[in-house]
Amino acid sequence: MEKSRIEYVLKKIEEQTSNAVEExxxxxxxxxxxxxxxxxxxxxxxxxxxxxLFKKYVPVVTxxxxxxxxxxxxxxxxxxxLTTEPIIEFILSSGTxxxxxxxxxxxxxxxxxxxxxxxxxxxxxHKHIEGLDKGKGMYLLFSNPDFxxxxxxxxxxxxxxxxxxxxxxxxxxxYVTTPIEIILSLNKPQSMxxxxxxxxxxxxxxxxxxxxxxxxxxxxxxxxxxxxxDICSDIRTGHLSDWITEQDCRTPMSSFLLEPNSExxxxxxxxxxxxxxxxxxxxxxxxxxxxxxxxxxxxxxxIGLIDYYSGRLPIISTFYNSSEACFGINMExxxxxxxxxxxxxxxxxxxxxxxVDKESPQKAQKLHFNGVSxxxxxxxxxxxxxxxxxxxxxxxxxxYEVVVTTLAGLYRYRVGDILKVTGFHNKSPKFQFVERQNVxxxxxxxxxxEADLSKAIKAAEIELEPRGFLLTAYxxxxxxxxxxxxxxxxxxxxxxxxxxxxxxxxxxxxxQCCRRVEESLDFTYKLFRKMNLIGPLEIRVVKFGxxxxxxxxxxxRGAAPLQYKTPCCLKIKEAIEILDSRVVGKxxxxxxxx
Ligand code: AMP
Numbered sequence: 001m002e003k004s005r006i007e008y009v010l011k012k013i014e015e016q017t018s019n020a021v022e023e024x025x026x027x028x029x030x031x032x033x034x035x036x037x038x039x040x041x042x043x044x045x046x047x048x049x050x051x052x053l054f055k056k057y058v059p060v061v062t063x064x065x066x067x068x069x070x071x072x073x074x075x076x077x078x079x080x081x082l083t084t085e086p087i088i089e090f091i092l093s094s095g096t097x098x099x100x101x102x103x104x105x106x107x108x109x110x111x112x113x114x115x116x117x118x119x120x121x122x123x124x125x126h127k128h129i130e131g132l133d134k135g136k137g138m139y140l141l142f143s144n145p146d147f148x149x150x151x152x153x154x155x156x157x158x159x160x161x162x163x164x165x166x167x168x169x170x171x172x173x174x175y176v177t178t179p180i181e182i183i184l185s186l187n188k189p190q191s192m193x194x195x196x197x198x199x200x201x202x203x204x205x206x207x208x209x210x211x212x213x214x215x216x217x218x219x220x221x222x223x224x225x226x227x228x229x230d231i232c233s234d235i236r237t238g239h240l241s242d243w244i245t246e247q248d249c250r251t252p253m254s255s256f257l258l259e260p261n262s263e264x265x266x267x268x269x270x271x272x273x274x275x276x277x278x279x280x281x282x283x284x285x286x287x288x289x290x291x292x293x294x295x296x297x298x299x300x301x302x303i304g305l306i307d308y309y310s311g312r313l314p315i316i317s318t319f320y321n322s323s324e325a326c327f328g329i330n331m332e333x334x335x336x337x338x339x340x341x342x343x344x345x346x347x348x349x350x351x352x353x354x355x356v357d358k359e360s361p362q363k364a365q366k367l368h369f370n371g372v373s374x375x376x377x378x379x380x381x382x383x384x385x386x387x388x389x390x391x392x393x394x395x396x397x398x399x400y401e402v403v404v405t406t407l408a409g410l411y412r413y414r415v416g417d418i419l420k421v422t423g424f425h426n427k428s429p430k431f432q433f434v435e436r437q438n439v440x441x442x443x444x445x446x447x448x449x450e451a452d453l454s455k456a457i458k459a460a461e462i463e464l465e466p467r468g469f470l471l472t473a474y475x476x477x478x479x480x481x482x483x484x485x486x487x488x489x490x491x492x493x494x495x496x497x498x499x500x501x502x503x504x505x506x507x508x509x510x511x512q513c514c515r516r517v518e519e520s521l522d523f524t525y526k527l528f529r530k531m532n533l534i535g536p537l538e539i540r541v542v543k544f545g546x547x548x549x550x551x552x553x554x555x556x557r558g559a560a561p562l563q564y565k566t567p568c569c570l571k572i573k574e575a576i577e578i579l580d581s582r583v584v585g586k587x588x589x590x591x592x593x594x
Contacts, residue, residue: 001122001133009123013331016347020392020427023346028054031350031407039081040069041411060354060388060403060412063102070103073409076151082409083107090155092147093323101523103155104323110408113348114158114326115167120345121318121329122175128333129289132175135207137292138199138285139176140216141183142191144531158323159212177202179252188531190249192223193241197231198256199285200268206285210292214302214315215444215485217293219533221277221309222483228272236265279311290314295337296433297417298442302480303337320433324415325349325404331425341422341430344391349407351391353400356418394421394429401437440569441478443485444533446524450568456520457489460513467509468496473547475579477570479538486535489517490570490579492547505541505585514539514589529593536589546582553578 016023032049035041044057059065072081074090085107093102126132143163146154162168163183173180178195185191199206211217224231230241238260240253271283282288291310294317295303306315316333319326320342326349328342335341344351394400399420405411416438419431441448453476461471473492479485491513493503514537518529528534547566553575554567570576 001126006123006126009120010127013120013124013329013345014426016345017343017426017428020344020346024350024391025051027347027407028350028405031405034085034407035083035409037080038083038409040066040409054411055388058411060352060414062414062416066410066413070105073105074103074149074151074155076149083407085109085407087151087153087408089153089161090149091158091161091323092155101155102323103149104410105408106161107408110406111161111165112167113407114321115162115165117319117321117326117329118172119167121333124329124331125316125318125333132207132289135205135287136175136177136202137208137210138195138202138206139178139209139292140192140195140211140220141176141178142188142216143184143186144527145186158321177206181248181252185246185248187246187249189223190244190246192220193227193231193244194249194253196220196224196227197234197240197253200231201235201256201261201264203285204287207287208290208292209281209285209288209310212294213445214293214295214299214306215533217302217306217309218480218483218485221305224272225277228268232265232269232272235268236260236262278308281310282313288313290316292316292318294318294320296320296340297436298439298447300337305481320431322415322417324410324413325406327351327402328431331430341432343425343430344428346391346428350405352403352405352412353389353391353394353419354403354414355387355389356399356401391429392427396421396423399434400431441476441487443478443480443487444528446528446534448487448521448525452522453568456517459520460516463509463513463516464493467506469493469503470496472544473566475547475550475567475570477576482535484533484535486538488538488540490540490542490546490583492542492544494544503541503584505587507585507587510539510541510585510587511590514587515591515593518589518593526593538589539587540580540583541585541587542579543582543584546579549578549582550575 028051029049032041032051032054036045036047036049041058044059045053066082069082073087079086082105087105088108088111089106091104091106093104141159141163143160144157146156146160149155169180177199182191182194182198211220234241234257238257240250240257244250244253268284271280274280281291291306291313293299293302293306293315295306295315296317303315314334315337317330317337317340318333319329321327326345328344330340331343332341388403389400397420399418402415402417402419404413404415406413417436418434420434421429422432423430436442436447438449438451439447440450440453457471457474464471470493471491472494474489476487476489479488495503517539518525518537525534550566567575570579
């Protein structure tokens with residue numbers, strides 16, 4: 001990126017964040033003027049565009065509240081239901097509603113605004129790290145298939161939409177090692193193979209290694225473990241492995257595998273053959289200055305793994321984004337992962353905040369661990385007792401749930417994320433990501449709520465009944481050290497008609513239970529399982545009484561015995577160890593998901 005361009009972009013960010021009040025006023029005014037006549041807003045405002053009336057009469061909603069309007073757009077009803085702007089596609093959120101993906105409307109303007117974010121981040125990163133324009137980035141990026149909707153418009157994940165946008169093709173693509181055809185290939189293993197192969201062939205140009213979410217890294221390491229011999233052999237012979245059959249991968253590869261390169265293969269093989277892979281990323285790509293990947297929120301589970309394989313290169317989490325809106329960027333990219341805040345960009349959407357009673361992320365985790373949900377302040381809001389505040393009025397140290405109003409037909413929409421204010425950049429607040437509300441288990445971008453997990457377990461219990469087993473307690477954790485990560489459930493079983501603790505576990509029944517749970521989980525889980533981004537679910541049966549030990553442990557850490565609720569999801573190592581040491585049988589889901 002040219003120096004003058006960097007300065008221009010940084011100046012723009014400074015201007016926008018300095019004018020946060022005006023920018024927010026402007027965007028809300030704009031949204032109301034354009035959309036006052038939509039079916040949705042008309043119902044509350046009767047064609048008026050006054051901002052105060054908007055705040056007074058338009059309700060704060062969740063997806064379920066507006067689903068009927070979105071469904072009408074999906075079904076192709078005439079325009080002006082939620083927005084007067086033409087809809088260009090639907091973005092599929094990784095959150096779900098009743099097991100279905102959530103559909104978010106997208107307009108040309110919204111999509112363009114979002115596509116500008118990587119360029120803003122480029123400018124910020126160039127300011128902090130010198131010399132990046134002397135080389136390239138090896139970015140592992142993958143596209144997912146589209147879905148057709150009855151409206152005739154496509155639905156796809158935000159990442160797929162972004163990767164096929166003109167902005168990506170004309171700007172970002174210039175500084176990545178992989179040609180666009182390979183990135184857009186829908187055959188993930190073949191695309192991953194070619195991306196890594198090119199990255200290794202161009203290893204001396206690679207100055208940074210990245211992806212979007214950190215969850216790609218465990219997959220990438222596992223893939224290298226499985227395929228490094230093929231990769232080295234292709235480099236040695238100058239011939240692409242025959243199992244790469246997709247033309248969108250094969251054709252562009254011909255400009256990289258021009259001739260045999262035994263020198264490079266000789267250099268790489270001993271690195272892969274080394275028993276320890278600690279720091280392997282810096283051995284393979286010695287000029288890499290940093291890792292670009294989001295490691296906040298549920299992605300923080302991958303920090304240890306990235307540190308291990310990268311030899312502790314700095315990890316930069318660039319932005320905070322969702323299908324609904326882009327929120328902010330990280331203006332201090334070299335901060336440590338636990339010190340990352342995102343500065344909200346006031347021209348992206350109109351933002352409001354519901355105060356949440358969580359003084360610190362630590363406290364939030366503790367509440368979560370003890371199984372106490374924190375919906376009190378939302379209840380207060382619903383009862384008219386809590387103040388919803390504007391972007392510029394948030395208070396440092398306070399936690400909030402973020403609410404957005406967008407140019408694409410979302411009005412006062414609760415995204416479900418809890419954030420903590422850590423400071424201000426000019427007039428615009430910086431937020432630390434605290435947690436996604438009500439997420440029990442999370443691997444990659446799958447987020448399984450307590451309610452979804454409990455429903456899935458209920459569905460599986462049917463398998464136990466004919467065997468005379470009773471499920472007396474369960475808990476779970478996301479095992480992110482296995483590659484790919486998997487959900488592990490602890491089940492305490494008892495025979496209905498006997499007090500014996502000698503359980504004769506039948507593996508067919510238990511495997512069937514694993515399968516039932518998986519089949520009952522939501523769309524995103526099943527999609528990620530099919531893509532092998534999540535491994536087969538595991539059930540560990542524990543001895544009767546194991547959950548009493550767990551309760552003793554929780555009580556010893558401050559849980560109130562009378563109010564104790566078995567944690568649906570375990571986040572503390574010692575708690576997992578307590579149950580693990582009482583395991584009497586381990587079972588895995590087998591076969592493919594329907
Ligand atoms: P999706 O709508 O599927 O793109 O998921 C968006 C959600 O991912 C957000 O609402 C957050 O919960 C999470 N997310 C996105 N960016 C970040 C980030 N930088 N740090 C933590 N969580 C994030």
